[in-house]
Amino acid sequence: MEKKKIDEDGSGPSSPKPVDRFGFIKPESSNSPDNLKRSKSSGSEREKRRVQKWRKMIGVGGSDWKHYVRRKPLVVKRRIRKGIPDCLRGLVWQLISGSRDLLLMNPGVYEQLVIYETSASELDIIRDISRTFPSHVFFQQRHGPGQRSLYNVLKAYSVYDRDVGYVQGMGFIAGLLLLYMSEEDAFWLLVALLKGAVHAPMEGLYLSGLPLVQQYLFQFDLLVKEYLPKLGEHFSQEVINPSMYASQWFITVFSYSFPFHLALRIWDVFLYEGVKVVFRVGLALLKSCHDDLVKLPFEKLIHALRNFPEEVMDPDTLLPLAYSIKISKPLEELKLEYEKVHGKEGQSIIARGKQKQVLERNGSSSRNSKRAEKQKGESIKSPETILLKKVSLRRHFSHRKAEHDKLDGPVAQPVQELKRRDSQLMSRHATS
Amino acid sequence: MATIGHNNLNAKLVLLGDMGAGKSSVVLRFVKGQFLEFQESTIGAAFFSQTLAVNDATVKFEIWDTAGQERYHSLAPMYYRGAAAAIIVYDITTQESFSRAKKWVQELQKQGNPNMVMALAGNKADLEEKRVVLAEEARTYAEENGLFFMETSAKTAKNVNEIFYEIAKKLPRAQAPQNPAGMVLVDRQGDAARASSCCS
Ligand SMILES: Nc1nc2c(ncn2[C@@H]2O[C@H](COP(=O)(O)OP(=O)(O)OP(=O)(O)O)[C@@H](O)[C@H]2O)c(=O)[nH]1
Ligand SMILES: [Mg+2]
Numbered sequence: 160m161e162k163k164k165i166d167e168d169g170s171g172p173s174s175p176k177p178v179d180r181f182g183f184i185k186p187e188s189s190n191s192p193d194n195l196k197r198s199k200s201s202g203s204e205r206e207k208r209r210v211q212k213w214r215k216m217i218g219v220g221g222s223d224w225k226h227y228v229r230r231k232p233l234v235v236k237r238r239i240r241k242g243i244p245d246c247l248r249g250l251v252w253q254l255i256s257g258s259r260d261l262l263l264m265n266p267g268v269y270e271q272l273v274i275y276e277t278s279a280s281e282l283d284i285i286r287d288i289s290r291t292f293p294s295h296v297f298f299q300q301r302h303g304p305g306q307r308s309l310y311n312v313l314k315a316y317s318v319y320d321r322d323v324g325y326v327q328g329m330g331f332i333a334g335l336l337l338l339y340m341s342e343e344d345a346f347w348l349l350v351a352l353l354k355g356a357v358h359a360p361m362e363g364l365y366l367s368g369l370p371l372v373q374q375y376l377f378q379f380d381l382l383v384k385e386y387l388p389k390l391g392e393h394f395s396q397e398v399i400n401p402s403m404y405a406s407q408w409f410i411t412v413f414s415y416s417f418p419f420h421l422a423l424r425i426w427d428v429f430l431y432e433g434v435k436v437v438f439r440v441g442l443a444l445l446k447s448c449h450d451d452l453v454k455l456p457f458e459k460l461i462h463a464l465r466n467f468p469e470e471v472m473d474p475d476t477l478l479p480l481a482y483s484i485k486i487s488k489p490l491e492e493l494k495l496e497y498e499k500v501h502g503k504e505g506q507s508i509i510a511r512g513k514q515k516q517v518l519e520r521n522g523s524s525s526r527n528s529k530r531a532e533k534q535k536g537e538s539i540k541s542p543e544t545i546l547l548k549k550v551s552l553r554r555h556f557s558h559r560k561a562e563h564d565k566l567d568g569p570v571a572q573p574v575q576e577l578k579r580r581d582s583q584l585m586s587r588h589a590t591s
Numbered sequence: 592m593a594t595i596g597h598n599n600l601n602a603k604l605v606l607l608g609d610m611g612a613g614k615s616s617v618v619l620r621f622v623k624g625q626f627l628e629f630q631e632s633t634i635g636a637a638f639f640s641q642t643l644a645v646n647d648a649t650v651k652f653e654i655w656d657t658a659g660q661e662r663y664h665s666l667a668p669m670y671y672r673g674a675a676a677a678i679i680v681y682d683i684t685t686q687e688s689f690s691r692a693k694k695w696v697q698e699l700q701k702q703g704n705p706n707m708v709m710a711l712a713g714n715k716a717d718l719e720e721k722r723v724v725l726a727e728e729a730r731t732y733a734e735e736n737g738l739f740f741m742e743t744s745a746k747t748a749k750n751v752n753e754i755f756y757e758i759a760k761k762l763p764r765a766q767a768p769q770n771p772a773g774m775v776l777v778d779r780q781g782d783a784a785r786a787s788s789c790c791s
Pocket of ligand 2: 658
């Protein structure tokens with residue numbers, strides 16, 4: 160009973176707790192370098208100029224962004240790797256993930272999903288709501304705005320894609336997004352990621368059997384053996400495999416149980432460059448501690464792999480190290496190798512439904528037909544493909560005339576709504 | 592796998608059970624003596640260890656706390672494979688969690704180590720007013736399936752240490768049949784060792 164009940168603290172303004180710059184309640188004994196860092200980087204002239212550069216690059220409400228990216232993709236990449244200014248992060252994330260386009264193409268859909276639909280996952284979601292970032296001020300208040308929007312986003316997604324539904328881990332991703340954008344924006348970003356608006360779809364992380372988690376762990380295991388052979392050997396001897404320490408890296412893209420300031424920097428790059436950065440950061444973490452890790456026996460090793468030292472977690476040293484690790488080619492090769500044994504993952508919405516039927520009918524012997532079907536849906540999907548989902552949704556709703564009309568509403572209105580929201584967002588961050 | 596040294600036993604233990612049943616809370620109570628009203632969901636799995644003294648021997652538990660949601664099922668075998676003991680946790684306030692516990696028992700009976708010591712924990716026993724699973728029902732089920740049963744509360748600490756202690760006592764006894772030649776066990780390091788007297 161040493162730990163107090165958090166809901167008591169969250170219920171009134173009387174007991175403000177010290178929080179870090181991201182809103183996480185500081186553990187009592189914390190002497191994190193958070194404050195030191197802040198005074199160095201924020202508020203300085205350099206920082207101001209950086210934000211200005213970014214604003215120019217984005218344009219009003221993101222109007223110049225696409226143009227800029229097309230003209231100077233490498234400048235964008237470099238700047239993103241340096242970290243997106245916190246006050247612009249939410250907006251830029253939506254631009255680079257393709258979620259903004261999805262939002263514009265699907266006016267009213269989110270509201271439909273939240274208000275009118277029910278999902279089999281609702282109970283699971285409710286059970287997890289107060290267990291997602293319980294130490295963050297935004298999420299800790301029972302039934303407070305944070306918990307409500309988290310519930311809405313997760314529920315909406317579980318309706319949007321009933322095959323995925325709600326899977327533990329998604330809450331941390333949604334929670335991280337909600338600290339930077341509205342519910343609806345967070346929802347579409349989740350869609351963009353899982354359905355693959357810009358990069359390979361992530362839904363395989365959460366589908367039955369966690370196929371993509373299995374694939375990533377397989378790839379990571381072999382990457383460790385290749386890049387850090389001595390450590391790989393030591394892991395084998397101690398019977399340690401990546402699922403013991405890295406599954407949550409992939410499942411939540413470092414948003415679970417990981418220093419938040421570093422997670423954000425990883426997310427900047429992850430949204431622009433794709434999942435490769437998760438592998439790279441994983442390898443960089445191991446590499447930074449390599450000489451200690453190779454000496455540790457099982458138990459200490461497990462502990463060390465979950466608690467990397469603070470100095471290793473500094474984004475400005477860890478991330479450059481991560482980028483120096485070149486893995487594109489081996490990653491692709493290992494994927495093919497994995498697929499040889501297990502069949503392909505990362506499937507399209509349309510192909511999967513059919514495929515599942517085929518699988519269920521024929522058992523595992525249907526691997527070939529499965530593969531053929533998947534090949535069709537394999538390429539990375541454009542927002543247009545994802546829009547298909549809307550069409551089926553619309554059919555789904557067609558018995559409800561009023562809602563149906565809403566789905567067909569003019570696009571102009573949401574654009575304005577977005578602009579308003581963006582300027583709000585910007586000023587909210589600018590003043591905080 | 593349980594390995595026996597000089598009166599010291601290392602035992603791999605796995606916690607299984609529905610999401611939110613209280614697996615992490617039970618471990619946290621046992622290992623750190625803490626309880627959090629809002630314990631973060633477990634993603635993947637977490638490792639803990641704790642040593643208990645049982646009579647004149649010590650048992651060091653190497654504990655894997657798994658993620659409870661059905662979707663994570665495919666990751667579980669890695670953690671229960673080779674485990675010497677399992678605690679299957681359900682929440683006395685939900686019937687589904689009890690059904691889920693039964694499924695785990697079946698799975699362990701089929702796939703787990705045949706000498707595994709299995710305990711069934713009806714957790715959240717402090718929430719008597721919300722109880723839906725009767726203790727008698729669970730006890731009968733446990734007896735029929737060769738598990739031992741306790742109702743626990745990670746919140747009040749009721750029966751938490753006890754359940755681990757009970758497992759610790761049962762461990763060497765469960766290991767004995769693996770060594771038909773007698774009681775001399777040799778562990779990985781080659782230490783000659785004897786099962787401690789508590790197993791009689
Ligand atoms: N009242 C009461 N609440 C408990 C007890 N044990 C756990 N809880 C609460 O139940 C919730 C879930 O507990 P966890 O220990 O995280 O459950 P879990 O089985 O590890 O769940 P997953 O990690 O999702 O699989 C938490 O909010 C705990 O505070 C208990 O004995 N009594
Ligand atoms: Mg847990």
